[in-house]
Amino acid sequence: MLSTLTSFTSFTPFKNDRGALRRDALASLVVFLVALPLCVGVAVASGVPAELGLITGIVGGLVVGALPGSTFQVSGPAAGLTVLVFEAVKEFGLGALGVIVLATGVLQLALGALRFGRWFRAISVAVVQGMLAGIGLVLVLGQLYTMAGARQPGSGLAKIAGLPGLVADAVTDRGRLTACAVGVGTIAVLVLWRRLPAKARLVPAPLVAVAAATAVTAAAGLDIAHVEVKGLTDAIQPPGLNDLTSLGSVTVLGTVLAFTLIASAESLFSAAAVDRMHQGPRTHYDKELLAQGVGNTVCGALGALPMTAVIVRSAANVQAGAKTSLSRVLHGVWLLIFAVALPAAIGVIPLAALAGVLVHAGCKLVPVKEIGPLWREHRGEALVLAATAIAIVTTSMFEGVVLGLLLAVVKTAWEVSHVHVETHELTGGRLVVTITGNATFLRLPRLLETLEALPQNRPVELDLSEVRHLDHACRTALEGWAAQRGEVGVREPRLISAGRG
Template sequence: MGRGWGAVSWGAVRGDLPASLVVFLVALPLCVGIAVASGVPVELGLVTGVVGGLVVGVMPGSSLQVSGPAAGLTVLVAEAVDRYGLAGLGTIVLVAGLIQIGLGLLRLGRWFRAISVAVVHGMLTGIGLLLIAGQLHVLAGADTPPTGLAGLTGLPDLVGKLTGSGTAQVSLAVGVATIVVMLLWDTLPGRPGLVPGALVAVVAAAGAAAALRLPVDTIEVEGLLTAIRPSFGHWGGLADPGMLATVVTFALVASAESLFSAAAVDRLHRGPRTDFDRELVAQGTGNTVCGLLGALPMTAVIVRSSANVRAGARTKASRVLHGVWLLLFVAAVPGLVGLIPMPALAAVLVHAGCKLLPWRALPELWREHRGEAVVLVVTAAAILGTDLFTGVLVGLGLAVVKTAWETSHVRVTVHDDVDPVHVAITGNATFLRLPTILTTLDGLPDDRRVRLDLGGLRHVDHACRTALDTWIEAQNRDADVGVQVIAPRPAQDDRPRPVPAAE
């Protein structure tokens, strides 16, 4: 195919068909695992993957990135299901999708690129830690904790349970073996490129658990028609401020994750670049459909997308076909999912959570931009201590404050060896630097005249302007001292006005 769905070329088909199989095999265990971790029927995760392929896959925006349920939304979805139920989740996803469509039509997609990378890394770090902490309990045969923080605080008790329960030890052994198989598979020099390690590990765990009759929990399968609960709007819940906040969080986090994924995928190939506004409309359309079906929310997912590019995909056909394979799997052999042990899926999610952690980014930030590293750590800590929405807001606020602090450089130079004392203020005078300015001015000799040079100021905000006016007026009350301003200061209307010098 050419740049889209134009003329078919045999070279494109040869690349897209095997690539679609690779993406399908990568997506299958992740769709199932994310659904289980989110507290919804496994079929709903597969439905979201199908919608990501068949609906979002054909829409304009990006060319090679793949959409589906994302590990980054797992914690948020689990909290929403616990608070509002599956019906409420459908409404939340539907409205969040409509918001995304509106943002794209208003051409606001490009503005998501203005979000601090440190905040995004912090968000993913917090999500990754919560995901790991929660799935470690499942790995040991325990129930998923009600909140991410409970998962962290409950880890010491989990260790105690492991020492006294043979069933928990067997479950942990299955989970650890699954992780080991995934890691070893990726290091094999002659491994088949079409088969991902996660699928190999899950199939091996399922086979071992069935053959040895191990006492581990397996996935419960409801059936596709039973699991899908069409949601045509439980609009009354939107009167709840908490639900509205959850809707906005879904929309913003899903949009940011999708567009950052698009930017990353664009660096992996030489094909057409992503149109961020159109991609946002496509993601919103997918989430609207998922909301109507009562399925999980979706984002563009970097793991599946990078696998698609590495497998040789050339056009959108690969991601559409991956949706076809998922649909055929759900329709033909859903019972196979019921053979998968829960600790094996938990191991896949622990592995996915570890990939969300900034193993390389944080040390580099600390060496080169320590302020950014602090923003990352604070954002992650705020998510762990509160919730995703609050944590991201804290991170964004801190990033804004950090930027304001860094850009408000001001220098106060005092020459007291001349008469009058010469004081020069240069740079950007904002309220963040007001303590420095006033401390210097208040420390000047009380019995000497002052020449205040403000010619080097590029910007003066209202707080600093008011403080300087007040200080000058106070000094000018003493005719024997006083202040001579030898450069104009910005007035309220930002036009320079002279300040009379003291006689």
């Protein structure tokens, strides 16, 4: 642990190379243009002031960007945590958000110092995909209401049930129909932008979509809701002593654990994906978890949104030709300059445009293309994915993730506990029952059914020599079955015979 912390604090991220500096500066501008609308959009969708999203983006650049772990991935507020943040703010209040994020950062620091970073890679991919799919579905459902200028219901089921009424209101109400048109137009730009020539696509699609929607709204004088702006310094609200006492609540601690699990898993899975995009230094997972912990601790102290490493911004950084960590630090500088010098520019952005950006982002979180092949090749994994996503939509984020993890463990235990039972007849009418594989309680019903179906008047020899694992439940059940048969002979390390003479 000490060696991890020492190397963590002695990191020098930048190279003295003019060519690399130029590429990093250009890449940082691209990342800044991608991050700007997403930071604002995630904050608004989370039910907090827009400036808090910018603060998290700034900390992700200036603080996390300068720390070791991953060279190219970029951190900031993520769509994957939007639903959880919204629920936390609604239940505990905005003041408690800083405490929750601060506790998340401290817990990540502890996990990173204890070298737990690598173990997050052991989380079932199906659970992570199901988690992201559930988040995406809830995000899409919620932002459809925002796009229509309506108040979104509290639960996922209520959002689904309210869709027919939302559509009817949008069609009959001119104001809501106008807002929907702006949102749908934003989504159309995002979808069509990928089909343009590569030179045109140098400008990030989210920036173009939001800028176009803002320009059209202003030029046409459309009367729709815009982002509310308070100012960067006014938005910073460090948690007070009264807020810290909320950590004594079991519900709040459960939310902290959910934040930690989801933020850490998303960051480290993002790191694995980013590593496949370049030939540079690989991610050190423990150091990256420490870096995320530092970032969330700072964000919590400022009362801002939680952060994760974000694949969209990270991919933009790699594709823009970044050479060192300087690019992600500079993107934080540009965000800071924008937030300080041009805060009023945020206030002209229509909420419907940001909702459109997040609807598009939410759809991308649902792994539609992977579901078919996953169902054909690994049906159990597909079921875990679907169950996790459905549970998140119908209950809550924390309960859905816990259910997914439990299902993944049960599925693995079921697949590992393969037991094969063969019965052979020897001369004199003696039966030999050979059991091979891993005999666990999950396979006990089938095992006992096979043994109980044997003829009662025949001597039986039970051969356990090929059993790789025999748990306590199976051993107890086999000994009980043998005792019911009559005489019992036990030869260590196996139960060898049972039968009536």
